[in-house]
Amino acid sequence: PAHIMPLLEIVRTNKTSAQVILDLITVGKVIKKSPVVVGNCTGFAVNRTFFPYAQGAHLLVNLGVDAFRIDRLITNFGLPMGPLQ
Numbered sequence: 001p002a003h004i005m006p007l008l009e010i011v012r013t014n015k016t017s018a019q020v021i022l023d024l025i026t027v028g029k030v031i032k033k034s035p036v037v038v039g040n041c042t043g044f045a046v047n048r049t050f051f052p053y054a055q056g057a058h059l060l061v062n063l064g065v066d067a068f069r070i071d072r073l074i075t076n077f078g079l080p081m082g083p084l085q
Contacts, residue, residue, distance in 0.1 A: 004080055008033035011040050050083075057083035 008028040012021060021037055028035030038045050050080050061084070071082025 005046065006032070006034045008035045008036055009035045009045055012037050013040050046061055054083045 008031075010021060010024045010028070025035045025037075036045060057067075057070050060070055067084045071084050074082040
């Protein structure tokens with residue numbers, strides 16, 4: 001969920017100046033987010049990484065690994081919530 005995740009994607013285009021990027025990084029830090037500069041492409045950076053992450057979790061469940069164990073291990077690793085929560 002957006003209110004939990006600290007990531008703020010700053011989409012750079014061919015017309016985006018370096019100063020705008022620097023200003024947006026500063027704004028991101030002020031609002032206590034983790035700004036990440038990305039290119040303009042299909043899907044958010046988080047979704048491009050989340051889908052394989054979630055598929056891996058579902059594969060483990062289908063192989064018989066307990067879903068609560070998967071979520072517990074992920075949160076113990078440091079992520080705010082498990083892929084199956």
